[in-house]
Amino acid sequence: MSGFHQKPNTYVSELTLKVQDLKRSIDFYQSIVGFQVLEETSTKVRFTADGTRAILTIEQPExxxxxxxxxxxxxxxxxxLPSRKELGKFIQHLAQMAFQIQGAANHxxxxxxxxxxxxxxxxEVYSDTPSSTWRWQNGLIEAENKSLDFMEVVAEGKGETWTGLSPETILGHIHLHVADMDKTEEFYCRGLGFEVVIRMANHALFFSTGNYHHHIGTNIWNGLGAPKPLDNSVGLTHFTIIFPDEETRIQVAANIQKLGYEVTNFTTTYPSGNKIELGV
Structure with a gap:
């Protein structure tokens, strides 16, 4: 596991999505993405990369x-993914499946x-470059949006057969549509204890702990004041943030409440409708 995704850092570990056709999604997440089924019921499936730790849960409400x-x-x-080699093998797998991607970038x-x-x-499926090469200026990390050299990355795979996601695969970050940038910064910084590491003018903010490039991304690309989706529409149900210890989790819950947000059984909902579980 990445050192940025373990104690003493705070990070995102798991998410749950609503889907329209559970069988269709099971096939996709196994055959295309490469997850293993960890648990399965008639309405819900939990996926893993290492056979033990859940990364993604999908559910099909009636x-x-x-x-x-x-x-x-x-x-x-x-x-x-744990390495550029694994990303190369994954890209080669998608090519062999003739699966159409939407974009790619070297950041x-x-x-x-x-x-x-x-x-x-x-x-998004990605691998990090060495953190020693990341460029920081005035507390913010410099990210690019260059073209990805597919041939170079695939060559890293050395022609090895892709057999699914590496057991070292984790949830690296989550990126959310929100309705308001100022409230978002207050909530994630003063409430949850993250730091802003990337500012994109007045339309996107990225947050992390431990000098990671980002554990959470947020934007208003769906419009300032965008409405919440209906509770029973396809999309995010909730995601889990892991704190280093119980003391930190209790303090964060108190901080969130001081900002005027409800916390019930260590679960809170940001005004944009994004539900968050506070874990340890």
């Missing part, structure tokens, strides 16, 4: 509606590809 556009909620969740801090599941839930 009255599920298609994904609503121009709302708050999930922009994408990001699967972090200097990471190399990534982007696509969506059958319901339109955004997915």
């Amino acid at each position: 009255d599920i509606l298609p994904k609503q556009e121009r709302t708050t909620g999930l922009y994408h969740f990001a699967i972090l 200097e801090i990471s190399e990534a590809i982007y696509f969506a599941d059958p319901d339109g839930n955004g997915i």
Whole structure:
């Protein structure tokens, strides 16, 4: 596991999505993404990369509606591979499956590809560049949006056969559509204890702990004041943030309440409708 995703850092560890067709999504997340099924019921499936730790849960409510556009909620969740070699093997796998991606980039801090599941839930698969090469200025990290050199990355895979996600794969970060930047910064910094590490003018903020390039991304690309999606529409149900110890979790819950947000059984909901579980 990445050192940025363990104590003493705070990070995102798991998320739950609503989908329209559970069987269709199971096939996608196994055959295309490479997850293993950890637990399965008639309405819910938990996926893992290492056979022990859940990364993604999908569920199919009875009255599920298609994904609503121009709302708050999930922009994408990001699967972090342990090496550039694994990213190369994954890209080669997608090519062999003739699977169409939506985009790719070399951000200097990471190399990534982007696509969506059958319901339109955004997915990023990426590997980090060495943190020693990341450039910081005035407490903010410098990220680029260069073209990804597919041939060079695939060559890192050395022609090895892809057999699914590496057991070292984790949830690297989550990126959310929100309705308000000022409230978002207050909530994630003063409430949850993250630090701003990337500012994109007045339309996107990225947060982390421990000098990671980001554990959480947020944007208003669906519009300032974008509405919440319906509770029964395809999309994000909730995600889990892991704190280093119980003392920190209790303090964070108190901080959130001081800002005027409710916390029930260590679960809170940011005004944009993004539900968050506070874990240890």
